[in-house]
Amino acid sequence: MINDAAEKKSDGVRAVERAIDLLQALNRRPFSTLHDLHRETGLPKSSIVRLLRTFEAKGLAAQSSSYGTYHLLGRVKSLSSGFHHEPLVIEVAEEIMIDFTKREGWPLALALFDVNAVVVRASTIPHTSLSFLHSSLNMRWSLVSRALGRCYLAHSPANERKILIEIAKQSKNPEDAAAHDSAAIARMLKQVRERGYALRDPTIESRSSTIAVPIFDDERLVACLGLTWITAAMSLDEAVDQYVPQLFEMTDAISRELAKRSARQPLSPHPPQDDRAFY
Incomplete structure (x- = not known):
């Protein structure tokens, strides 16, 4: 039982780490392809797609239908609303x-x-x-x-x-x-x-x-x-x-x-x- 709980907690931590890695990769350029994100994060493309769908649902990112690229939206700034240091x-x-x-x-x-x-x-x-x-x-x-x-x-x-x-x-x-x-x-x-x-x-x-x-x-x-x-x-x-x-x-x-x-x-x-x- 304890081992199961620890394993679930570890999975949760890894999921958060993957989400942070993907946000950081999206932030490095105005537009990113799925291949760009896979190359920079090392995450499986299927995992990237699931995370991107979550970001889209939360209003943090969007996909450009014309170019097949992904980009962050203005709402992502809410993640740093309490952080006042400049880049x-x-x-x-x-x-x-x-x-x-x-x-x-x-x-x-x-x-x-x-x-x-x-x-x-x-x-x-x-x-x-x-x-x-x-x-x-x-x-x-x-x-x-x-x-x-x-x-x-x-x-x-x-x-x-x-x-x-x-x-x-x-x-x-x-x-x-x-x-x-x-x-x-x-x-x-x-x-x-x-x-x-x-x-x-x-x-x-x-x-x-x-x-x-x-x-x-x-x-x-x-x-x-x-x-x-x-x-x-x-x-x-x-x-x-x-x-x-x-x-x-x-x-x-x-x-x-x-x-x-x-x-x-x-x-x-x-x-x-x-x-x-x-x-």
Whole structure:
């Protein structure tokens, strides 16, 4: 009898562990296939499907019928409603960002992906007067028009990139209208990956300009870091020459610190230059 009870308790613990492993795997990318989840968790596909059905019933995840992928829903945030710490990348990046702005004057922003845009989760605007905005925290930026969004889109895995572009096409945000011009989007993405940095569409806001670069944890894209300057104060070429190397120094430092806190070495702090499709 005691052994039976202990065995049932052990089965229950394993079930919870499997659910947590699957939630963590879903959280690593915007969209995951069943194969992705099986490869990352090592769980049998039948078990993954049962857990996904449970998550769907609880409003934590959903399946995209168009692409056969799974993604988390906003309700998953209820699991952390009593936890107030920021993601590790923000914790690591903020001090580095503030040091830069205090030294150079220009504000920085760090953005994370959220459903169909990137959201500014850290900003150094409070540490400078060189900004047209009083704050950019929690602002949502287009994936196809804004520098931070373009940076994230260009350095996302090719399969996710295609889905994100399709999602942008359904957006009612006027800044996402460019997603319908497939040729222009392909050129923009190719240019971003070749340069290693993204620029904002100059027709959006001509008074200022932004350069954005990716931040990787191991080889996984986790955020983008952007510098904004007043256009009248500095040309694009001057900004690129002076600040792109500094931006990469900062993202390298952030990636190294993320690796250190995870007790491993970063494989590639810079975006991998490979032959993946740009669109």
